[in-house]
Amino acid sequence: xxxxxxxxxxxxxxxxxxxxxxxxxxxxxxxxxxxxxxxxxxxxxxxxxxxxxxxxxxxxxxxxxxxxxxxxxxxxxxxxxxxxxxxxxxxxxxxxxxxxxxxxxxxxxxxxxxxxxxxxxxxxxxxxxxxxxxxxxxxxxxx
Amino acid sequence: xxxxxxxxxxxxxxxxxxxxxxxxxxxxxxxxxxxxxxxxxxxxxxxxxxxxxxxxxxxxxxxxxxxxxxxxxxxxxxxxxxxxxxxxxxxxxxxxxxxxxxxxxx
Numbered sequence: 001x002x003x004x005x006x007x008x009x010x011x012x013x014x015x016x017x018x019x020x021x022x023x024x025x026x027x028x029x030x031x032x033x034x035x036x037x038x039x040x041x042x043x044x045x046x047x048x049x050x051x052x053x054x055x056x057x058x059x060x061x062x063x064x065x066x067x068x069x070x071x072x073x074x075x076x077x078x079x080x081x082x083x084x085x086x087x088x089x090x091x092x093x094x095x096x097x098x099x100x101x102x103x104x105x106x107x108x109x110x111x112x113x114x115x116x117x118x119x120x121x122x123x124x125x126x127x128x129x130x131x132x133x134x135x136x137x138x139x140x141x142x143x
Numbered sequence: 144x145x146x147x148x149x150x151x152x153x154x155x156x157x158x159x160x161x162x163x164x165x166x167x168x169x170x171x172x173x174x175x176x177x178x179x180x181x182x183x184x185x186x187x188x189x190x191x192x193x194x195x196x197x198x199x200x201x202x203x204x205x206x207x208x209x210x211x212x213x214x215x216x217x218x219x220x221x222x223x224x225x226x227x228x229x230x231x232x233x234x235x236x237x238x239x240x241x242x243x244x245x246x247x248x249x
């Protein structure tokens with residue numbers, strides 16, 4: 001993540017789904033500093049929520065004690081979001097959205113993230129320390 | 144988030160209020176599947192739902208599929224705009240039955 005721009009938000013929490021409401025509220029407040037466009041803000045909230053869910057369910061596999069770090073900052077014309085976990089490394093090529101025509105519960109989170117973000121990249125932290133998801137969304141120009 | 148079950152016009156109506164996320168979606172899932180398992184046509188009243196994530200959507204899909212297996216009616220009642228946007232993103236806006244009011248005389 002870029003080091004020069006100030007953080008809009010940094011929050012550390014555990015992989016307990018009861019944290020999701022608080023995270024959404026903090027993200028909403030931070031994103032709303034950048035635009036009055038409520039749809040844009042809602043998209044950011046959705047993507048972060050889905051990404052956190054993926055970490056809770058698939059990286060930490062339900063271990064509610066796992067730590068998650070979320071950072072948000074504006075970098076030029078983009079909102080930059082980084083989500084870090086310290087779970088065992090996940091191969092990036094295993095993270096795929098499912099075909100939407102395949103009607104079944106589950107598997108929509110990655111699709112939602114990619115639908116509303118302009119860029120997203122998964123990587124492992126150095127020395128197997130965990131995983132990082134970086135997402136970028138182009139800022140809107142308020143009318 | 145609150146869940147209430149009422150019976151109206153022969154339907155079991157599961158009234159949902161608040162945000163449906165991973166912390167609540169299993170409760171929602173159980174609340175929707177229970178009346179269907181008992182053989183009741185079921186509606187999910189979504190008018191009070193202010194947020195839903197993919198786990199909440201999964202609960203709705205599971206209920207839809209359970210209803211189809213038993214040839215029971217299952218629909219979404221008074222879906223709010225935030226929820227309809229998420230359903231459209233998942234391309235489920237053509238899958239569910241959407242109602243604005245509870246049908247009479249079931």
